[in-house]
Amino acid sequence: MEYKYKLAKLQYDKEKIEGLISRQKRRAGQVFPKQLELEFWEQYLERARDNINQYFWSGVLTYFIFILLIVPGDYWIIDKTHFRYDFIHSLLGLVNGALCLLALFFFAHYKKLKPFFPWASMAIVLWAVISMTWLTMTVHTEALKHQAMMIICTIYIMGYVLTGVKPFHMLLTGLMAAIIALIILMVSFVKIDVMVMSRVLVGSCVMGFLISKMLCTRERMIFLIMHQAKISERINIIHTNELLHLSQHDELTKISNRRNFDEMLNVLYDQAKRNKTALSLLFIDVDHFKNYNDYYGHQKGDDVISSIARAIKDAIRHMDFVARYGGEEFVVLLPETDAHGAYAVASNIYKGIDRLAIPHAKSLVSKHVTISLGFTVYRGEADLTEHEFLSVADQALYRAKQLGRNQIYFQSMQTEQVA
Structure with a gap:
């Protein structure tokens, strides 16, 4: 390095x-x-x-x-x-x-x-x-x-x-x-x-x-x-920067980790609330990843997680933020992006992973590795907390999995659901 x-x-x-x-x-x-x-x-x-x-x-x-x-x-x-x-x-x-x-x-x-x-x-x-x-x-x-x-x-x-x-x-x-x-x-x-x-x-x-x-x-x-x-001093700065980088990034995928995501969410949420601008949040989960790990082994599973992280990173814009939320889950923050823009980015991610065509013999929804994606949009509403925003996005992902996985699902902050 x-x-x-x-x-x-x-x-x-x-x-x-x-x-x-x-x-x-x-x-x-x-x-x-x-x-x-x-x-x-x-x-x-x-x-x-x-x-x-x-x-x-x-x-x-x-x-x-x-x-x-x-x-x-x-x-x-x-x-x-x-x-x-x-x-x-x-x-x-x-x-x-x-x-x-x-x-x-x-x-x-x-x-x-x-x-x-x-x-x-x-x-x-x-x-x-x-x-x-x-x-x-x-x-x-x-x-x-x-x-x-x-x-x-x-x-x-x-x-x-x-x-x-x-x-x-x-x-x-x-x-x-x-x-x-x-x-x-x-x-x-x-x-x-x-x-x-x-x-x-x-x-x-x-x-x-x-x-x-x-x-x-x-x-x-x-x-x-x-x-x-x-x-x-320069050696100490390099050590400090590397420790900071390690504390903020996932070692396997080289993208941000949950800790860094929490900090970025706090910053972008406050910015959207202050400026009354849209902030979209995408939750992504690899379908039947446990089955994949059990069948192909954990090394292959790590390769899949790394490939999906790269595909997500390649599909989003330079202004967007991606992090590994934990296990096979990823999150993406899209500042100043409404529902239509978020759906376009979500589609790019979905297609990017589909193009990888990673074989998955134990998937119940496809012959290849697929994802379920749920997202919501915060529009600066004063009465909605950061925790509620995160919870709605998580519910959107849950609904995408509940409806059969391998799909994109949008849920509004007012609980109005649109498939």
């Missing part, structure tokens, strides 16, 4: 995920199979974009407070000899940082730009490191140069943590930015200690990489656990 195939596949997928979880615990950061790896990084990037969108205004407020703290501090510590030059560089650095963060937000927020977010993130980090290194290291005030070390380190760490780009890709970007920044400083003859500056740039890049790897390792484990939970 299809549900068993789906269940087996999900169980197999769950076992693979459990194996990956086990390996992740032994060796953190291990690469997943290709499809799962792509799914993880897509989800990781999406979360990064969502975080940037969600916390944008908080970021704006934080950056504004940062400016309020930095600008007055720079004003007091800048060497008066080079005040104008250094102060302009400090302001340009703040503006440059704001523009970089704004560009990152645009690529995270706008749908058309989202596909380019990873590449844009690496380009922004590359530009931020190079431009901020040049702006902060070309000043004359030593205190500002020391402050620049902290700013560069912050840019690297934010680049790794905020963007969701693969750590290795960001590592290459950071190292490239460090090399370009050092070359620009040396070509411009800026007075710097190359060894110290190299340590700051490369060290910040490596530190950001390690922090990013630790975060990714944790995210990988969370991703696997969530994936496992989703598969378990």
